[in-house]
Each structure stands twice: as C-alpha cells, then as structure tokens.
Amino acid sequence: MNFDDYRGVWVFLEEKDGVIAPVSLELLGAGRRLADKRGSELSGVLIGEGVNILAASAFEYGADKVFVYDDPIYRYYRTEAYMRAMLACVEKHKPEILLYGATSTGKDLASAVATDLPTGLTADTTQLDVEEDTGLLLASRPAFGGNIMATILCKKYRPQMATVRPKVMKALPRQPGRTGAVIAESIPLREEDVRTKVLEIVRATTRRVRIDEADIIVAGGKGLGSPAGFQVIHRLAETLGAAVGASRDVVEAGWIGHHHQVGQTGVTVTPKIYFAIGISGAIQHLVGMQNSGLIVAINKDPAAPIFQACHYGIVGDALEIVPMLIEAFESALGRKEEANAGKV
Amino acid sequence: MLHIVACIKQVPDTKIIKMNPKTNTMDRASAPAILNPYDSHAVEEAVRLKARYGGFVSVLTMGPPPAVKAIKKCIEIGADEGYMITDRAFAGADTLATSYALTKALEKIAAIRPVDLIICGKMTIDGDTGQVGPGIARRLDIPPLTSVCKVVEINRERGYAVVHRKLEDGHEVIRSTLPCLLSVEKEINEVPYSSMPNMLRAARYQPHIWSVNDLPDIDRAQLGLKGSPTIVSAVWAPPKPQGGKLLEGAPSEQVNQLLDVLLERRELLEVGRS
Numbered sequence: 001m002n003f004d005d006y007r008g009v010w011v012f013l014e015e016k017d018g019v020i021a022p023v024s025l026e027l028l029g030a031g032r033r034l035a036d037k038r039g040s041e042l043s044g045v046l047i048g049e050g051v052n053i054l055a056a057s058a059f060e061y062g063a064d065k066v067f068v069y070d071d072p073i074y075r076y077y078r079t080e081a082y083m084r085a086m087l088a089c090v091e092k093h094k095p096e097i098l099l100y101g102a103t104s105t106g107k108d109l110a111s112a113v114a115t116d117l118p119t120g121l122t123a124d125t126t127q128l129d130v131e132e133d134t135g136l137l138l139a140s141r142p143a144f145g146g147n148i149m150a151t152i153l154c155k156k157y158r159p160q161m162a163t164v165r166p167k168v169m170k171a172l173p174r175q176p177g178r179t180g181a182v183i184a185e186s187i188p189l190r191e192e193d194v195r196t197k198v199l200e201i202v203r204a205t206t207r208r209v210r211i212d213e214a215d216i217i218v219a220g221g222k223g224l225g226s227p228a229g230f231q232v233i234h235r236l237a238e239t240l241g242a243a244v245g246a247s248r249d250v251v252e253a254g255w256i257g258h259h260h261q262v263g264q265t266g267v268t269v270t271p272k273i274y275f276a277i278g279i280s281g282a283i284q285h286l287v288g289m290q291n292s293g294l295i296v297a298i299n300k301d302p303a304a305p306i307f308q309a310c311h312y313g314i315v316g317d318a319l320e321i322v323p324m325l326i327e328a329f330e331s332a333l334g335r336k337e338e339a340n341a342g343k344v
Numbered sequence: 345m346l347h348i349v350a351c352i353k354q355v356p357d358t359k360i361i362k363m364n365p366k367t368n369t370m371d372r373a374s375a376p377a378i379l380n381p382y383d384s385h386a387v388e389e390a391v392r393l394k395a396r397y398g399g400f401v402s403v404l405t406m407g408p409p410p411a412v413k414a415i416k417k418c419i420e421i422g423a424d425e426g427y428m429i430t431d432r433a434f435a436g437a438d439t440l441a442t443s444y445a446l447t448k449a450l451e452k453i454a455a456i457r458p459v460d461l462i463i464c465g466k467m468t469i470d471g472d473t474g475q476v477g478p479g480i481a482r483r484l485d486i487p488p489l490t491s492v493c494k495v496v497e498i499n500r501e502r503g504y505a506v507v508h509r510k511l512e513d514g515h516e517v518i519r520s521t522l523p524c525l526l527s528v529e530k531e532i533n534e535v536p537y538s539s540m541p542n543m544l545r546a547a548r549y550q551p552h553i554w555s556v557n558d559l560p561d562i563d564r565a566q567l568g569l570k571g572s573p574t575i576v577s578a579v580w581a582p583p584k585p586q587g588g589k590l591l592e593g594a595p596s597e598q599v600n601q602l603l604d605v606l607l608e609r610r611e612l613l614e615v616g617r618s
C-alpha cells in the first residue's frame with residue numbers, strides 16, 4: 001500500500017429529512033481543519049435518492065468536492081447498497097482520512113466498510129487531530145465506561161477511519177455562495193444484489209425531542225419524588241426549548257420512556273447545557289453526560305456526587321428552585337421578545 | 345433445525361473498575377468479570393426464538409480461560425452449547441482481528457451444525473464499539489442488521505427473517521435473507537431470572553475449548569495485536585469539569601446567579617426557543 005496515493009479528508013454526508021444531518025456538517029467543520037493542516041482537499045460523499053441538490057450546502061459548510069451516488073436503489077439506507085458505493089468511491093479516489101457520524105447509520109456503514117477494505121476504525125471519537133507531516137490521524141475517545149481517554153492510531157492502513165460523536169465537533173459558519181465540484185459517480189448495482197428490503201418505516205407518533213441531538217437537555221432524577229414532581233422538568237424544558245433527559249431509576253419507575261435515559265445503558269449526550277435535577281450523579285449516569293458543555297446541578301444533598309461533575313450547582317429543593325427558575329427565564333426571555341417586538 | 349449462535353464476551357464491570365491514576369490502566373482485579381450486559385439480551389433473544397420455532401442455541405466467546413464463567417451464565421439463560429476460543433495468539437485484538445478469529449470459529453461451528461442466524465449484542469462495555477458484529481457478517485458475507493429491537497419472524501424453510509431496526513425517531517421493518525447477523529438493542533427483551541434446571545445444568549457444564557491450532561486455515565498474521573490495524577498510543581484521565589461551583593445565598597439569589605450564567609449563552613436559549 002503506497003500511502004502517497006491516499007490524499008484528502010472525506011466525510012460521509014448523512015441525509016436526514018431532506019437535509020444534510022447536523023452531525024455531517026459538524027464533521028465538515030472538523031474535516032476542514034484537518035485538511036487545511038495537511039494542505040489537502042475536503043470532500044463529502046453523498047449517497048441516496050434525489051440527494052444531488054444537497055451538495056450545495058456541503059460546499060457552504062466547507063467541502064471542496066462532493067462525490068454523489070444518486071439512484072433509487074439508495075432510497076433507504078441499506079448496509080449492502082451504501083457499502084458497495086462507499087467501497088467503490090474509496091478504491092477509486094483514495095482518501096487519507098474518512099469520517100462518519102457516530103449515528104446508527106454512520107456506525108453501521110463504517111463497520112462494514114472497514115472490514116471489507118480492510119482498515120482500522122476508531123469508534124465514537126470525541127477529539128480529532130492530524131500529524132501535519134505524516135497525515136497520521138489522532139482519534140481520541142472515552143474508553144472503559146468513561147474511566148479513561150485513549151488516542152487510537154492506524155499506522156499501517158489507509159484510509160484511516162473514525163466515527164465521531166454528534167455534538168462534539170463544530171460546524172463552520174455557513175458561507176452562502178461558496179461552491180465546489182460535484183462529481184457524479186455510479187456503480188453497477190441491481191436490486192437483486194441487495195439482500196435486505198425495507199418493508200416499512202414507522203415514525204414514532206409522539207413527537208419525541210431527540211436527546212442525542214439537543215443543544216439543551218433538562219434531566220430529572222428520583223429526587224423529584226413522583227411523576228407529578230417530574231412535571232417541573234417538562235415545564236423547564238419547554239421554557240428553554242430543551243429535550244428531556246432522565247436517570248435510569250426514573251425510567252425504571254415508569255415516569256418517562258426509556259428513550260430519555262441518559263447514561264451507560266442509555267444515550268450518551270453532549271449538549272451545550274445539561275441540567276441534572278434531583279439526580280445523584282452515579283458513575284453510570286455521569287459517563288453519559290460528562291462531556292456536556294455546561295453542567296448545572298440542582299440537588300438537596302450537598303454531598304451528592306453530581307456536584308463533583310457539574311460546573312454550577314444549587315443546593316436546594318428542586319420542587320422549590322425549578323419553578324423559580326422557570327419564572328425567571330420566562331421573564332428574562334419574554335422581555336427580550338418584547339424588546340424585539342418594540343423594534344418592529 | 346434452526347441453529348442460532350450468540351456471540352458473547354466477558355467484560356470487567358466498568359462501573360466499579362478502579363483506575364491506576366499513574367499509568368491510567370485498569371486495575372482488572374478491582375472489578376468483577378461479568379457477562380457483557382448487552383450480550384445477555386442476545387442470548388435471551390436466541391433462547392426465545394428457540395422456544396418459538398424449535399432449534400438449537402450455541403454461544404461463542406473469544407477470551408481468556410476464566411471466560412468460561414460467562415458461558416456458564418449463558419447456559420443459565422438457556423443456551424444449549426458453548427464454544428470458547430482461547431489462545432495467546434488472540435491477545436490484543438482490535439475489532440478487525442476479533443471479528444476474524446470469531447469468524448474462523450463460526451465456520452468450524454457451522455461445519456458441526458449449519459448456522460442460520462448469528463446474534464450479537466449492541467456493543468461491549470469495555471470495547472464499546474459495536475463493530476465486531478457487522479465485521480463478522482461481512483467476513484461471512486451475510487447481511488448485518490444492526491440496532492435490531494424486535495424479531496418479527498424467522499422463516500428457515502423460505503430463508504428469510506423480518507426484524508425491526510430502531511431509528512432515532514421510530515423503527516424500520518426489514519426483510520433479509522437467511523443466514524444473517526443481528527446486533528440487538530437492550531430493549532429487545534428482558535432477561536428473567538434463570539430457572540433452577542438451567543442453573544444446575546450450568547454448574548456442571550463444560551464448554552468446547554479451542555486454541556488457534558484447532559481452527560482450520562487460519563492466517564496467524566490476522567490475529568491478535570499484530571493483526572490489528574488500530575493501536576492505542578496514549579491514555580489519559582478524562583478532563584473533569586473544573587467548576588463544581590456551588591452558588592450561594594437565598595434560593596432566589598442563587599436562581600438569579602444561575603440565570604446570569606445561562607444568559608451569557610443566550611444564543612443557545614434563543615435557538616432552543618425558535
């Protein structure tokens with residue numbers, strides 16, 4: 001394998017509800033930095049049906065080139081079909097680094113591609129850097145239940161691949177009008193070659209705020225005392241436009257569905273602001289949220305471990321504090337709206 | 345007869361493991377070794393499918409000799425047979441080398457009794473990648489189905505499976521040819537307490553144990569540390585949030601101080617409201 005043949009940083013561009021998924025835009029931001037450091041190009045790979053038009057926004061968020069596989073066979077994500085396209089693209093254009101969002105689709109695709117190439121794949125990366133002269137990717141991630149951070153290298157194979165957690169990297173500000181090259185690609189793939197069929201897609205009927213993608217999460221624990229007490233969590237979340245999170249004990253008590261559980265056996269989240277209210281801060285909870293930008297804890301026990309992990313803490317009764325907080329926010333944010341209204 | 349193989353791993357219980365703060369290595373002795381929690385759901389699902397369709401459940405693990413205990417745990421859940429591959433040559437394997445070794449063992453198991461379905465856990469709590477399952481599927485060239493939250497139907501005669509794959513906002517219904525590999529979510533089932541007969545059987549049970557020499561046509565260069573493209577170059581303690589600043593004063597003052605901190609990040613709150 002001649003490493004010099006492998007150039008450039010690529011991002012798998014995941015489509016979500018007709019736009020490029022936020023995590024892919026974040027990866028374009030991170031990828032841009034790596035490509036600039038290497039003096040190489042940043043490219044996106046778009047696979048889907050009718051996805052051609054999405055290339056434009058990839059350029060506005062930093063891509064120089066976008067490889068597009070646009071065909072009805074890619075209508076739904078299917079491992080085999082997407083993998084064939086990605087493998088063909090990698091073999092033809094040879095990237096040095098290839099990044100995927102650590103979403104269910106990104107992880108599924110990356111694992112399959114890594115095995116077939118073969119190459120190394122680092123999962124759930126939270127920090128990325130590259131050695132300027134060698135192009136060696138330094139992919140770091142939490143390991144062993146969050147007890148340590150580890151930097152993983154892939155010295156002997158190219159491309160170097162990693163899945164990257166959503167909400168960790170920063171998208172660049174959109175640069176309207178920035179353009180690049182669209183490269184239409186295709187492979188001879190027939191429906192009979194794909195051994196899985198998507199029979200149906202069932203969207204959850206209740207509009208669930210996705211905690212893995214939320215900027216703000218208000219999470220509640222057993223300390224709220226009862227399902228009725230837990231309602232203050234929903235109210236604060238509504239005031240802030242936040243998603244609702246929960247500890248496992250609350251989920252097991254049936255106060256809220258398991259999609260809301262944060263932690264080792266729930267979802268790992270990295271919002272910009274995380275409120276832990278009436279949550280003790282067990283290690284299994286902490287590993288799921290400790291990389292959040294700003295952690296605010298409210299707990300009546302000053303010795304609760306959550307206070308070791310938070311940035312700001314209030315010792316007090318959540319059922320008293322949270323309603324005050326809601327009121328304070330409503331008037332602060334409300335005043336802003338009045339001010340704006342006044343300007344019109 | 346439907347033959348299902350669940351891949352399982354023994355892992356240190358990462359929630360109570362102690363770290364050596366100087367070397368940032370795990371003190372393995374400080375944590376009990378347990379069956380990877382996600383893999384117990386994989387075994388349970390295999391056992392449930394056996395109850396539904398009839399069949400045979402095998403479990404496979406790669407690990408050090410004490411991992412026999414994890415196999416016994418699977419026998420308690422209801423597995424029929426256990427296989428373990430254990431050898432110095434496997435040590436230090438990353439996901440690519442792990443999936444290679446497990447695939448070789450699966451080929452040998454399939455020669456004894458053809459395999460229709462392989463079930464893996466969503467991920468291990470020590471490796472924490474979820475990559476080994478899809479890796480095995482690619483090596484065997486069978487469809488990998490990840491994020492499976494329900495098995496609707498397994499039709500061995502007609503050679504297909506129908507499953508639900510969990511999506512961020514719902515699920516999709518997928519039909520795949522058999523054999524295929526499922527990586528299952530924890531909500532797919534609940535693992536009940538083991539029955540007394542299973543516990544008694546597990547206590548006496550001895551799994552099949554193979555070393556690298558027992559696996560035919562194996563390429564040693566693809567095993568263990570030397571067969572692993574990824575290497576760990578550095579480990580360090582995760583940054584702890586500095587803050588831990590407890591606000592002071594009457595509750596209303598504390599609320600106002602917090603409000604000030606948060607309003608500095610006003611743009612977020614506004615994004616949240618739009």
Ligand SMILES: Cc1cc2nc3c(=O)[nH]c(=O)nc-3n(C[C@H](O)[C@H](O)[C@H](O)COP(=O)(O)OP(=O)(O)OC[C@H]3O[C@@H](n4cnc5c(N)ncnc54)[C@H](O)[C@@H]3O)c2cc1C
Pocket residue numbers: 220221222223224225246247248249250261262263264265266267277278279280281282283284285288298299300301304316317318319359381
């Ligand atoms: C294998 C395993 C996996 C696990 N995975 C997870 C996971 O993914 N996520 C998770 O969250 N947990 C997980 N757990 C459980 C975890 O160990 C804790 O039991 C759980 O997080 C505790 O939930 P809690 O903080 O809501 O409840 P508690 O520990 O009961 O804490 C309640 C807190 O509320 C405070 N409080 C009480 N009243 C008030 C009040 N009026 N106002 C303010 N504060 C108040 C108390 O001081 C206390 O600190 C796991 C456990 C195991 C064994």
Ligand SMILES: Nc1ncnc2c1ncn2[C@@H]1O[C@H](COP(=O)(O)O)[C@@H](O)[C@H]1O
Pocket residue numbers: 350351352353380382383386404405406407439442446463464465466467468469471472473474475476477
């Ligand atoms: N050493 C192993 N032996 C058997 N199965 C394994 C092993 N490592 C991983 N697996 C399987 O692959 C799944 C994903 O593991 P991982 O990629 O380590 O997160 C696990 O839930 C197991 O089903």
